[in-house]
Amino acid sequence: MEKNIIPDSVISALMNHAKTSDSDFPVHVFPAKMQRIILELNTTCGFPIDYTASAMLAAISVAIGNTHRVEVKRNWQESAIVYIAIVGRPGDCKSHPLTFVMRPLVNADWKNNQEFQKKHCEYQQAIAMSRKERISAGLEEFPKEPKRLRYLVSDVTQEGLSAIHSHNPRGLCLWVDELSAWFKNFTRYNTGSEEQFWLSAFNGSTTMSDRKNCQNSIFIKRPFISVVGTIQKRLLTELANGERAANGFIDRILFAMTKSNGKPRWNEDEVRDDLDREWERILNRLLSVECVVNEEKEPIPTVMRFTADAKRRLYEWQHENAALCDNEMSDNVVSFFCKLEIYVLRFCLILRLVRWAVSDKEPRPSYIEDDDVAGAIELAEYFRSNALSVLTCISEEKLNELHRTVYEHLTEEFSTADGIRIAERFGMKDHTFKMFLTRNLNTLFRRVRQGWYKKLSCYSTNKVTSDEQD
Template sequence: MSEKSKPQLILDKAIDLSVNLTGSGFPISIFPSKIQKIIREVNDCYGFPIDYVGAAMLVAVSVAVGNTHLARMKEGWDESAILYMALIGRPGANKSHPLSFAMRPFVEHDYEQNRIYEKQYLEYQDQLEMSRKERAEKGIDVCLREPIRRRFLVSDITPEGLSLIHSQNRRGLCLLSDELSAWVKNFNRYNNGSEEQFWLSVFSAKPTMSDRKSSRSSIFIKRPFISVIGTMQKRILSELAKGERSANGFIDRILFVILKHELSTRWSMKQPTFDVANEWQNILSRLMCIECAYDENNDICLSSSPLLKKPLKGFLSGSMVCQTNAIQNLTRPSLASIANCRYTPSDSA
């Protein structure tokens, strides 16, 4: 490690130590200073638990990245930023508010896109009623295409419906559920086990195919991207272990966020010193505005970035200290560029 990186490492440890004093175990030092400031501010003024808001923001970043970038482990081995996250806590543990805060930029985006879609669909319906001659006279394409609703978020949906929406939004999606238990309970609502297998495959970004009964065509998604996040109460965690989920790797795919100490949300008269929602919106919008590149076959051109070798080796070493430091070194450069923050890499590349 270079001399330049030592002060940063000391600062990171000091930041995490101060966070630990609040009862949180989430290493917010993995984030650039702008995002750290937002997390501290909403914790101090709104009482959002650092673990919940930090984890939710991490998933939000993954969704905003989507299929625009991959992490290259080795030649021929690329990993997506897909995350399955569950915020665990008792009722009233203040899980939903941090989740809503982190995902609000997507809600605003989808709301605006829905307004645009509704307007385009009305125009499409009017044009359908015209004859081919009328369309030609008005400069409208003779062969009309139904408008597509651009979006990031989905909620209660079947794999078939999700495949259709994903085919229209190939950049990526996020299943957002305030009560994640409903997602698990619905796995066998139509057939036994197939929906669970669908989510196992999606996590690994394996190709998915959906053959719809109502259509002769099928939907083929070469590299799906669907992150999942929601809240869940401790008492129904046992639902996740039912069937083969404890043996087939399903549970291992989920990151569980559980507070060390569940305290009642304290009321604070403090007001934020800056517009935290707007600042978070600006940071996330920089990623959301990145366009997916397409080749001549209209397939997504995925951009891969090689991981830093020494931090990756440290993460795989099994040491908790090494893993924490490695996560900081692996994530800070990318997240810093997202937040438009300065970052000086060490000699670990």
């Protein structure tokens, strides 16, 4: 466990603040040092807890990269890849927490770029010499062009991304401030292959890319590309446009949302001088882990397995999730729930390694433990709730005029009979209303008990249990 140098009274005070804030994010699954960073940024800068904590998942993900994988069964391994969207209204302080969290990776990229520029200058000077001059100067007879090491990319084509990844086998993170710019550009140069690329990249599937005017193709056996960015709530419907709602694209995204509708107020509290350095130290320890590669420059990750207790807890949760899927009427909801089974494994890997990173322990852990699975499950349930809220937003936006009118006139809680009576007032037949109700369970409505329903909103806590489904 983590060596806790933070007074219990400080952690207790910050956690009490978290309980009274507009956040359902399970901050306690993180080590105490991370908890303090998240909660201090909330109290001093007004950074929403959900945004900072979710951004940290993305940063830890890319810091781990292809150094480790988690194994569930033989030939079934998962990496730490995550796709995270920070959702809010304009002015909701979405970008600032993300910028803070990603700064250590920006700093690392800046240092790597400085080193690259220096080596590239030396390379240019070397190739300007004759072969004899290079030998005389003690340089390599055939100089190799240096490659720029990096962790982050932004506005990049699929082809460009593949080329960068081929020089950085550890992995990359696509960081875009406005995610809408990312998915709107999927057809910028072609008619959809880029969207298919991202569907495949989520699974870490082997990718191949042919460069224009070049005889060589790029072959990446173990791609690792995480994605993080912000998106305005009103643009969520665009995210589900086209085939993205049907082909599983939107299901791969974790949505970070805050229930607060108020803009953070400035205050006189100051941020600790060492807060950013404390976060940088955590990430740097993960970055210090070497990404071992073979002769073909393909990564050879360290494989982590589950203890018996951890696997038992994991399987129990999966059985509960499967029961929810079995009883769910909406295919869109089922798709989200199925992806959570992948994410819970990735969360296990992230939590185990970040807990090692904040400690002084050596060597690195070999197993996923029971508390890692417990924390991963809490993260999965948080993102389940947010996914349902996003589906509610999208479903509400896509209602036709009649359905919207009926929906708006329904009371917050209503019986099936009450709903039919309200629907009939606007010319909707009873069987049409029942179909409307059934098709939108857990997106626009939640069954409270037999024959009774509750309307859902974008920021409601859409917690679903198998009992409610029955």
